[in-house]
Amino acid sequence: MSKQWGYVVSHTELEELLHKYCNDFTANARQERYAPITGRDREIDECILILLQRGRKNVVLLAPAGVGKTALAVGLAQRVVRGDVPGYLADARVIEIDLPRMAAGTNSPAEMQERFIPLCKGIAERYHDPDEPRIILFIDEIHTIMPSCRGSAYAGLSDVMKPYLTVGDIHVMGATTLDEYREYVALDPALDRRFQRVFLNPPNRHETYNILKGLRTHYEKHHKVDVSNYSLMMIVHLTNEHMRRRSQPDKAIITMDAAMAHHVSLHGTGGVVGLDSIYHMVGRETGLNKKALHDDRLVHRIKEEVEELEGNVMTYDI
Numbered sequence: 001m002s003k004q005w006g007y008v009v010s011h012t013e014l015e016e017l018l019h020k021y022c023n024d025f026t027a028n029a030r031q032e033r034y035a036p037i038t039g040r041d042r043e044i045d046e047c048i049l050i051l052l053q054r055g056r057k058n059v060v061l062l063a064p065a066g067v068g069k070t071a072l073a074v075g076l077a078q079r080v081v082r083g084d085v086p087g088y089l090a091d092a093r094v095i096e097i098d099l100p101r102m103a104a105g106t107n108s109p110a111e112m113q114e115r116f117i118p119l120c121k122g123i124a125e126r127y128h129d130p131d132e133p134r135i136i137l138f139i140d141e142i143h144t145i146m147p148s149c150r151g152s153a154y155a156g157l158s159d160v161m162k163p164y165l166t167v168g169d170i171h172v173m174g175a176t177t178l179d180e181y182r183e184y185v186a187l188d189p190a191l192d193r194r195f196q197r198v199f200l201n202p203p204n205r206h207e208t209y210n211i212l213k214g215l216r217t218h219y220e221k222h223h224k225v226d227v228s229n230y231s232l233m234m235i236v237h238l239t240n241e242h243m244r245r246r247s248q249p250d251k252a253i254i255t256m257d258a259a260m261a262h263h264v265s266l267h268g269t270g271g272v273v274g275l276d277s278i279y280h281m282v283g284r285e286t287g288l289n290k291k292a293l294h295d296d297r298l299v300h301r302i303k304e305e306v307e308e309l310e311g312n313v314m315t316y317d318i
Contacts, residue, residue, distance in 0.1 A: 009122030017119045018095060021102040025077035025094040025138065037075030038214035039207050039249075040068065043198055044075050050196045051136065051171055052088055058165060060142065060185070061175040063200035066250030069175035070096075072200065073138045076173075092134040094173075099144065103153045116157055124169035134171060142174030143184040146191075158191055165194045202248045206309070208236045211249045212256055223260040224269035229310060231273055232256065233302045238278065238293060242286045255281050275299070 009017075018024065028034060043061075050059050061069040077094040079085050085092070097119070106112045126132040143149055145157035164170045174195065176185070186192050203211060212232040220226055239251045258281040263273045279290035 007122070007125055009118050009125065013118065014122035014126075017115070017122065021098055021115060021119065023096040023098055025074050025096060026080055026092070029074065029077040029081045034074050034078065035215045035218040037068075037071050037078060039203055039211050040072050040075050040200070043072055043200055044079060046198045047072070047076055047173065048079075048085060048089065050198070051134075052086060055168070056194055056196050057168065058172040058195045059174070059198055060181065060195040061173065061198050061200055062178045062181055063175075064177055064202065064247045066247035067200050067202050068249060069200060070138075070140055073173055073175070076136070089134055092136055094136045094138060096138040096140065099139070099141075099154050106153075109156055112154065113157070113160055117160055120161055120164050120170060124164045124167075127169040136171040136173055138173045138175070140175050141180075143176045143180040146184040146188065148187055149184050158185075158188065162191060162194075165191070205236055205240060208240075208248045208252050209233050209309075212236065212252055215253060215256075219257055219260055223264055225260055225263050225271055225273055227256065227260060227273045229306045230303055231259075231275070231278060233306050234275065234278055234299070235259070237298070237302065238282045242282060242288060242293075255285070258284075 025034075047059050047061075051057055061072060063069050073094055073096065080089060080092050080094065083090070102115050103112055106115070123135045123137065126135070139145065144152040145154045145161070146152075147156045147159065149155045161170070161172070165172065172195075174185075178199075181197075185195075209229075209232055212235065213229070216227060216232065235252050235255050236248075239246075239248065239255050243251045243255075255278070259277040260273050262277040262280055263271070266277070275294065276290070279293045282288070282293060283290035
């Protein structure tokens with residue numbers, strides 16, 4: 001940056017704010033702390049297209065709880081680390097503002113704003129410096145920063161952020177549900193028109209199965225047990241059928257993790273997770289008798305489906 005420019009918020013101050021109140025998704029992805037994010041390439045491409053624009057370059061992710069809004073932001077960070085983004089976003093930093101952490105110890109909205117304003121200011125004043133990487137702020141439950149969200153400790157922060165959005169000096173990715181967006185964010189037309197919406201639909205059965213396959217290695221490494229393709233498809237089917245109030249892929253991932261933990265608790269490490277552990281965890285979540293979950297015809301049908309999907313490549317039996 002030219003010497004005629006000076007930063008109000010120094011590099012040291014900004015990095016301290018980022019360290020204290022934020023999570024650096026890009027730094028974590030570089031350290032391989034996240035499992036691969038799969039099945040959201042189209043939505044990530046949409047986000048990248050929006051972020052590249054000069055005008056409305058802010059994204060709001062709309063989906064039910066458990067569909068993977070935060071995971072999409074992590075997936076964007078992973079794309080940046082791989083270098084699979086246009087030059088404008090090369091070396092960008094995807095930063096999650098941890099609002100509960102920022103609010104901790106404050107006694108008034110003014111104290112919260114004293115922490116939030118320098119963060120926005122520090123990022124905004126570096127936007128035009130070609131030597132500084134882009135910083136993309138991710139705000140989960142973005143509706144809670146709206147003045148109309150009564151009872152929120154962060155209500156009103158949108159008014160602090162709005163001037164920077166107006167002049168286009170920051171990139172923001174927000175996440176919330178469609179209902180909460182309509183109830184709180186859309187009521188402010190000035191803020192609403194500065195965001196472009198990206199809808200995340202719950203993955204279908206095969207997409208959820210592929211997501212579990214992508215995550216499997218990381219869970220197997222943690223639990224030191226194996227889980228077959230057949231078991232993954234059984235988890236997808238049972239969670240779709242019996243946990244209808246929750247969304248995929250979250251409910252399938254939780255069930256896979258819990259079934260592997262159940263296997264370890266009974267048999268120790270090693271071996272392959274069996275149907276009994278899967279039935280046990282689904283029954284525990286739903287109140288159903290695990291014996292009632294078994295169906296020989298379903299097991300046979302799942303075997304045929306997996307063998308068709310995998311090109312008749314046999315894996316661990318279930």
